[in-house]
Amino acid sequence: MKATSSSQTYRLATGYAFGLSDIGLVRRNNEDGFLIDEALGLAIVCDGMGGHDAGEVASAEALVLMHQCIAELDPHAFASGPREDPDATLPGRYSVKSDGTAPQAPHPVVTATTRAVEHVNDHLYAMNLSDRRADGRGMGTTMTGLWRQPNTATMVAFHVGDSRLYRWREGRMLQITRDQTLYQQALEAGITINLPARNELLQAIGPSPLVEPEVHRLTARPGDLYLLCSDGLHGMLADNQIADVLRQTAPESLAACSAQLVELAKQHGGKDNVTVVLVWFDA
Structure with a gap:
């Protein structure tokens, strides 16, 4: 397990993974992890915020806590529960549908993962309270993750904030997560002028007592490539630039392609910390 930087490709039970984090060209410290x-x-992947060293503390704490929570979950939860569309998007909190009917019950692993994210938020919010930095003013972090048990093709993606998860499959890149930002909200409302800044978050781990994570239950296929990244990457590069790198990625080139993505972000400004994790599935 590695939680800050990496110089090796990790061999998963179902594939390979590589991660790389860079301070960028402007920031004085790296709050990503x-x-x-x-x-x-x-x-x-986590992208911390809060000034001074608070962002580093938030991202590091979130990584450790979420890892602990996932390690304690029952892997059999993947195999139980309702048999909904495995590529469906399942938000962390459920409400009555527009037609007045009750939504489908979430899969147990979705519920468990959602509660894990909420537990991490509870802990960081308590830290902010102890430092009198709560109610949106304290330290916080984004968090985007992918979890796949080795004995199943089913996996779970969880997401808070504006870090992203992309999938490259059969020559096509798909953004799995939705940015939880005022900018994205404005775009979806059809607003085209006087848009808010891209980094104004609606959700983050830590600053507020409640968090609403996105949780997706997905199905992996051999040859799938997943990219987890902070906004230091996707804020500097257009999707087609990212796709051009993913198109040439293979298990043996995860490290080189990770480095290429980071370098491209720096060539296009490098205004923020840049973190990428590539995960390739061969089974």
């Missing part, structure tokens, strides 16, 4: 646990089949 990532974690890869080959035994759990877990990868997480």
